[in-house]
Amino acid sequence: MNMNLEVQKPDAGKAAGTTVNGPYGELVLLFYDGFEIKARPGRWGKLYSNTRSVARTAYRYAKGVQINTGFYTAFQLLERALHRAGCDVRVNDFNLAMQNPRYPIGLAGYPSVLENVRLPNPIIFGPGDYGYPDEVVSRIKGLDIRKLIQPSDWAAGLYYPDQWGCRTRMMVWPVGIDTEAYPDISGYPKTIDFLIYDKIRWNRDVVVPALLDDVVARLEAANLSFQILRYGEHKHSDFMSGLRQSRALLFLCEHETQGLAYQEALASNIPVLAWDEGVLVDPRQREFLTDDLVISAVPYFDSRCGEKFKRDEFPRVLKEFLSKRGSYQPRQYISETLSLARSADTYLKAYRELKTD
Template sequence: MEPLNLFYEEPEPDRWFRYDRYPRRLIRRIVRGKPKPGGQQMVAINLMKGLDKLGFPYRFNNYSYIKKHQNEIACIIGKPHVLLERRWINPVILGASVYAHASEEPDLFTKHPNVKRILVPGEWMRMMFEPFYGDKVVAWPVGIDTNEWQPHNGSKTHDFLIYDKIRWNYDAQKATLIDPILNAIQKRGLSYQTIRYGHYKPADLAQKLSISKAAIFLCEHETQGLAYQQILATGTPILAWDNGGYWLDPVYYPEIKFGPVSSVPYWDERCGSKFQDINHFDTALTGFLAKLETFTPRQYIMENLTLEQCAKHYISIYQQVKKELNN
């Protein structure tokens, strides 16, 4: 098997003087400890985990090798600066950690004709990119580590874990969505705990899930949604706020309007239930609780989003590009 040539780097520009990013990196490591991988970096990490499970070889950030083998495909997982700051001659598969919107680089394939595919995390994002990139944009989700995220058979002391990933207009959303949800739960005598995106370690999420019967997932929209899929992988059903509507990133909205989007883009009836807004929450909660024991969310993950399955999908995209290059 021909190894994949994978590339991923976090952007780290110089701030005050040339090359000061290196001492700043060392100082951060000393002061803060080992950095925690972010969601986009996890795309690279979990792809490599999947390839390891398949026994499929790869090189990681081997710029010296790829420069000497210009006919081989460079798989630039992200971020865009890895493509833009180097002179790539190799054919390129770019993504899935790339642009928030194609308008950031509408002439991508003109400026970089060696880019053969651009990968995005999910289908609604693919549809948003399609007017710019046509059939060269492909939806590809990274896999979930189902060994790390497993069901816990101990005592469940809480009815719900509320996962709060509200990103914009937080005070308003707290008043109109979060607080009414908490009030509705309390009125029913149900117990809950909360966790907020960006303010926890993976071990914190795992611990809270281990004592929760179910989860409520609150997020405007997700391109893939690793956290809610980790929750599903533990066998924890989710009642998800899935408002639909427009993509609300304030950098782009309302100048750019695209919809409908989803907070749970990978989902079927085994995962749990959804509600559109607070007016539908109480009815959705009643139905969710009635069916709680029938949901099988881990089964959905095992059939669709394991490390191995998603790595195989990536390999198939690579092989398709390679076939086209050889024709």
């Protein structure tokens, strides 16, 4: 049964399992703390967050570097998905959460959110970072965290061993991709064969010569044009401009838990040629690796999206990709697998299950 929540004078007795409506739909309380915005209570907390956010955005825009982190981009997509699903989404509304301590809340962002949002409400955490598996229990101590989100199977699998105490809380949930924000640009006039997205993060002194430089040399030998963007050193508008001019994205990253950049390309109907060695490189994550985990740089991908290659396979796979480039249907894959509507449905189902005893 739906119950109306008077937002100005909330009823602290509303149960977490009850669907509650605000003025604009089903109420969802979200908290984010990270580089972009800060979760702080009260008017002064909101003023601090807003002022800092404006200053940070202006500084990073002037520097010509990436403004938002992947976590904040994912959080914004969650918020957008819930709005489109008809929800009344409140972000960092401490008063409303404190006045309704049995109503569920969603935490997202960096581990700092666990320090700054110390509320008794039942919690779903994600998208975001709550630490490595051996850190989780101590970090969430004192909080009623019922569900922990990881965006892909292999990322969730790192937390499955029983000694970490996470398995029963873990759920796989990828953020949805907004196909309205990323329309089909495959028909734009193309001047570049490949936009190379360099997200090589470990051992660059070895990997760049062995992989990136080799890829570039082979493209040049085949008279294929390209542009290189390095992760973190460009604005998102540079990425989109490059995609509009390019026939394909060449994605170079050791591994991704989701990989929003390549999925934005897929949503734009740009096929992807992805390096996918299947090796976990992050030294801390490797401590929790089990034999059954399938590591990937493109964890959401099928034959409609493009092709994957290991380093020594690049010449052969490049030829195959070029021969099939006009037949891929990456936007169809995103619409069926990673839509905003699908992500909202899955998140809301989990959110509504946060019932108190």
